[in-house]
Amino acid sequence: MLAGINLDFVTVIVSFLFTLMVLSYLVGDNPFFRLAIYIFIGVSAGYAAAVAWHQVLWPRLFMPLIYGSTLERALALVPLLLGMLLLMKLSPRTARLGNPAMAFMVGAGAAVAVGGAVLGTLFPQAQASINFFDLRSGGIVSERIFEGSIVLVGTLTTLVYFNFSAKVTPSGPRGSRLVEVLSRIGQVFIAITFGVLFAGVYTAAMTALIERLSFLWNFIASFF
Secondary structure (H helix, E strand, C coil), X not given: CHHHHHHHHHHHHHHXXXXXXXXXXXXXXXXXXXXXXXXHHHHHHHHHXXXXXXXXXXXXXXXXXXXXXXXXXXXXXXXXXXXXXXXXXXXXXXXXXXXXXXXXXXXXXXXXXXXHHHHHHHHHHHHHHHHCCCHHHCCCHHXXXXXXXHHXXXXXXXXXXXXXXXXXXXXXXXXXXXXXXXXXXXXXHHHHHHHHHHHHHHXXXXXXXXXXXXXXXXXXXXXX
């Protein structure tokens, strides 16, 4: 019981000190803030390495190589070889040997990103926009049509904003008048979106700051 209390007390003290070290950046860059950042980066890197070992390397690579069947060992040799080639990028002399592994990793990452964007964002967003005009789903018809129209106009005008095609004229490249008007409307929707995102980030930051200030206040008040 006493050990548990001592451990909790040490944890609170460490949290208090690190909070002060991070908040010291308010008066400018200083060694205490840099020390806190270095410790945070080191702990994050150590945690990432531990997760990679326990959830990826050991169960998916080394266990098949040691305890797996002949087929599993043969399949595990492929990521092992690619990983060894990727380590060759550490030296300028052997960096070329790591290009195939790097190309495979970038290609696989791009495929996953594109697939996730299309299947996880583009199609669901299009389906959600279409559902606004589904009058069979209930609700006030005029309200659903209004909401659907706003979503449709925002989607189309935002896409038009990224249309950079223009006709060549004697006075220089000029776009269509209709495209310019729609681009302006899309710019308004983009500005509103960025404003909402910024407000969300600012709110989250202020919430974290208030929580830390409350922690400092409660910690100091506990001694009085």
